[in-house]
Every structure is written in C-alpha cells, then in structure tokens.
Amino acid sequence: MKRRQEKLGWLFASPYLLYSLIFFVIPLFGALFLSFTNWNLISPQYENVGFLNFVKAVKSQEVRAAFFVTYKFMAMFVPIVLIGSLAISLIINSLPRFKSLFSVGYFLPYLASGVATSIVVRGILSYNSALNVWLRNTWDLNINWLGSSTLAPLIISVMIAWKFMGYYSLILTSGLESIPTEVYEAAAIDGATGWVRFFKITLPLLYPAMFTVTILAVGLVFGIFTEPYVLTGGGPGLSTNTWQMEIYNQAFSKLNAGYGSAIAIIDSVVTFITILVVRKLLEVWGEKYGWD
C-alpha cells in the first residue's frame, strides 16, 4: 500500500519534475558549461577559458554596480511592498462586505505589463508633464526624476511595489483571516486597543505569512529588469543597473554568451546566499519573540 502511494506521489510530481529538468536543470548545466568558455553561441570555434570570465566579472564596474544596486533596491522595495501590502490586507480584512471585489481590484496591477506601466510613468515624470509643469509654476521646483541616482531607483522600487502589493496582500489577507476572533475578544476584555492589538496579536500571528512575503520580495529584487530597461537603461551612471540588465547586455547585446553566463551563475549564488541569510534572520527574529 505504502509503495503504491509512493509511486502515485512520483506520478503526480512527474510533470513538475520534467518541467524543471527541461527548463531549469538542463539550462543550468548549459550555463555552467558556457561560463567556462568564450563562446558567443555562433562561432564554430571557442576556447575553454577556465575561471577567466568569473575573474573578469568580479573586477567589472558594471557587475559590482549590479551587486550593490540590487541591495539598494532591496532596501527600498522590501519595506515599501511589505508596509503597502500589509496596509491593503488590513483594509480589505476590515471591510464589512465586497472583500473579494477589492482584493481583485488591488491585484489588477500585477497583471499589467511592465513595459506599459513604465511608458506611463515615463510620461508622468517627463519635463513637460502636467505634474512637472505644476511643480515648476507653483513651487519653482524642477525635479529630474529619472536623472537622479537617488530618485530613479526609488521610483522603480515604488513602481514594482505598486505592481506586487495586491498580490502579496492576498497572502497576508488569508493570514489575517486565519487569526481566531476569540483572541481579539479576549484582548479587548483585557483592555488592549488599537496599536497594542496590532503589535501584540496581529503581527505575531501574521508572522508565517509575512515570512513568505518577505522571502518572495527579496527573491524578486534579483529579477528586476523591465522597469530599468525601459525607464533608465541602467542609468544615470550605473545607479539602476541590475543583474538582469547586465546579463542581458552581455549575452544578447554584446553577444558574450560565455561571460554573460558567468555573471548569471554569480547572480544565482548571490541570490541563494542572500535568501538564505534573510531566511535565517527572520527565523532568529521569530524565535526571539516566540512568533514562529
């Protein structure tokens, strides 16, 4: 009986395993092979260059920028999206009716094309947009939104947060709904109100959902591409040059497939380590307060 169940388990898992094999494992080994060559995928000749691509990547100004820019995005995006999605989920959870309707409403930006939203944002922030004309005429303020190395990453972070808040709020809303009302009622009898209830009951009991959302958000930062590609091209300077931008530039624009693969491998390792560290920190934090 047990063997039969095991077989059934493998059978059900097989589509995903096959999918992973074709679209993840085989390409991963392909990328590993490429990263040790100087092949551009076209030339009939190529050489094994050992770790040269990795050494070059570590020394590269653009790769180093991608490394730090990603953490800059993380510092901006993760708090914005966490606070925003939590706020949305609290609002939805407190609604007396039409919860599903509002949930779907907030989820819609997730379905919007990154290219389309980037073009709209570009229009809103352009020199002769209504916003900037108003700022100049009323406050004598001329802000170069996308030309500032501080504002450009912040704008991109806000855009991506806007897109994902609705999605993450679905996870948090289901977390909120699973908190028993009796806990709040008991707290109310003890005189706990407002912020005390939020910090002493809601947040600790929402910890598992917050944990998931935080890990998802951290992972997402390493995949940022469309918004900087359309809005800033990685600039000004290299202030929005992400890992994906650099991989794209090397592999598809400069046709350095070997070097691009080496950057992709480094990116994977950095992503893996970062998620591991963040996960550990969250676990330690949860354990400290007894939330896990």
Added chain:
Amino acid sequence: MKKIAKSILVFVLVASLLSGCGTSTKSENEASQTSKEGVVTIDFWAAPNPPQQTFWKQMAEEFSKVNPNIKVNVSPMPETPSSEAGIQAALAGGNAPTISENISRGFAAQLVDSKALVPLDSMDGWNDIIKSRNMEDTIQAWKFADGHQYVLPIYSNAMLFAWRIDILKQLGYDEPPKTYSQIIELGKKLREKYPDKYLWANPDLIDSTWWKRWFDFFMLYDAASNGNKFIEGNTLVADDKAGVATLKFLEDMAKNKLLLTQVATDPFETGVSVWTTIGPWTFGTWKDKYPELKLNETYVLTPPPVPDGMSTNNVKTFADTKGLVIYAQSSLEKQEAAMEFIKWVYSNPENDMKWFEITNLPPARDDVNTNEQFKAYLKDHPELQLYAESIPNAIPPFDNVKFNDIQTLIGQKAVNPVVAGQIDAQKAWDDMKQAVQGVLK
C-alpha cells in the same frame, strides 16, 4: 532485472517525449524545403516593422511569378529580446534564415568574426548588382577590414538636425546657426527670452547605451573631423582635435544650461527645445500627430554644426544605414537562389522607388539625386531632399567586432561625464581613448 527494465522503459519514454519537443534538424528542413519539382525555398527575415515587411512581401510575390523555381518566404525577424539576439539564437540553433535585412555594420562585423556570413563579393552576380543599382561609390565605404563585402546596404539615412525656425525667428534669426559659437550664442538668447525652453532636449546624452552615440557623438564628430575614421581595423585612428572640439561643444552647452537631459515628451514638436537630430522616419509620425509642423515654416533641416573656422559646405554626418546579408549556414543552393532574388530586386530602379515610397528611407544608391524617377519623388517630398543630397557626405558606422563595448565607453568615459559636468573635454577624450585602446588590445 525488472527494475532495470522499468528504468530503461522510462528513459526511452522520456527521451521520445523530449525528442518531440525539439525542432527538426537543418538537413530535414532543407530536404523538405527543396521539393521534388526542384523549387528552392529560401527564408527571408525582414525588419520587424510593417512598411519594410510590406515591401519585401511584394518583392517576393513578384519575383516568384517570374522565377517559379525559387520561392521566397518573407517573415519578420524575431525582436525579443532584440533582433540581434533573435539572429544569434537562430544561428545557435541551426535555424538561421537564408537572408535577412536590418543588419548594421557593427553587428555584421560580429557575425563575420563568427564566420556566419557569406562574403557577397565572392558570389556570382555581385558585380552585376553593384553596377545595375548604380552604387559603385556608396559600396566603397562598406568594405570590411578583410577586404570583403558582407553586407549589401539597402538604405542610407544621412542623419540631419532640425531647427524650430518659427521660434528662431522670434529670437531674430532668419536661418539657423552653423558653427559651435553661433549655436551657443543662440542658446543663451533663447534661455534669456524663454527660461522654460532649452536648445537641445536629449536624455540620451546621459545614457551610455551604445547605439545612442550614433545620434549625438558620431554626428558631431563626423562633421568636425570631415569624415575622419574613428576605428580602422583594430586601431583607434580618431582625430584628436575634432574629438576634443566635439566634447568641448557638449561641455559648453551643458555649462550654459542649454541642454535638457530630463525625459520630455516630444520636446522639439512641442517647442520645449529648438534643436534635435532627425531621421526621415519621423515625418510619417509628424504627418499624423503634428500636422502643424511644416518645412520652412515651423522647422528647417541642416547638416550637423562644425567648429568655428571650418567650412560649412559639404559637412559630413553619420549614416544610419543597414543592409542585407546571406548566412553561411544555408546550403549553397539556397545561397545562390538568394543571390538571384537580390539581383532581381536591384536590377530595376522601380523597386528602389517602391522602397523609398513605402519606407521613406533613401535607397543606398549613387544616383538618388540624379535619377529622374527619384528626382520627381523628391520634388513632391521636399523634406526628404536634403537627406538624398547628403548621402555622399554620410559616414557609415565603423565595423569593429567590439563596436558595442567601444560605443558604450564613448558614452561612459566621454559624453555622459562631460554633459554631467564631471570632467572637462580634454580629460574625457584622453580617458575614452585609453579605455577604447584597452578594449582593442
């Protein structure tokens, strides 16, 4: 034993499944494309824009009527993530077309380096094309470093500048300035009278994306150096004096706050700026979106400005030009069929005329200004006249395999920091040269 048999069975099943996911091999494709009746089918990848596809589909249909033994399949080239990446993927997968257009000299240099292109000058019929298309002079600039011709240029846009003459008239100018100091002077007057307007609105000046240098640095450098090459073979041969002068001009404009590097929506069209680079593809958009813009009333076209004291006649400029190539991956039979098709298209000037009418892009011929057919068309489209006249002064991009790295460095080390006011022109030029020489080693 039973276990092993089961494992083998699973392996065979998975392998069969996976083999079904793959595409047919090149030889299978070719076998299926050369039918028993002896019809050779060639694939033609056209640029991913409707006018060019319309032209090539029309050509393929007409060609097949008179050459029933050759069938030309025209399809748009993949453009995700870029047309270059699409070609790269096709070559890597062994599924490259027989011919494609939309190939720049720089990308062609990369393909040549990977032995992916057929040297067209070694094929029968090449000289006939050059002669019948009247392009003996134009093709000279397209010779690659190894002495061969790999690209047949289809069009050549001599990039020009446009001025808002209506606003210039309000400043007391009857014609646009032609030299650097005259432009700076005009810019100062403009800013004084209209503080919200700028001389040149161009966010690309602070962007290091490689191709953006074609439409700022190279337009100005080609003019300032009178067409002196930037790279020859694998050597940096740039004219130092012209290079520094070009950067100094950008530096002076930035210092005098004449440049708007912030993103703006249609700044030239809406009058936020009075000067812009312009290609002939713009006029189609203007016709629909800004019909009020009229040649010689609201705007005029000029070649790039030059440093003070330089002649303002026959000023050189950058040629935005692309052409078609034949891929070495295809069979000899297909390569020959492709050559037949090209020969047929360019043996008749009517076809170049059709191209001009459909795309607005001047054909890369020596006789665009003298051939009666083109002259009549240009008379009806005066906005294209200066483009046609400027073809002999247009310098195509250099053909080095590292073109992308080199042009990125021109942005990162020279244009971007100078416009941002971080370094002066001389230091920027020296830094850029050092970096480019490092790449060329």
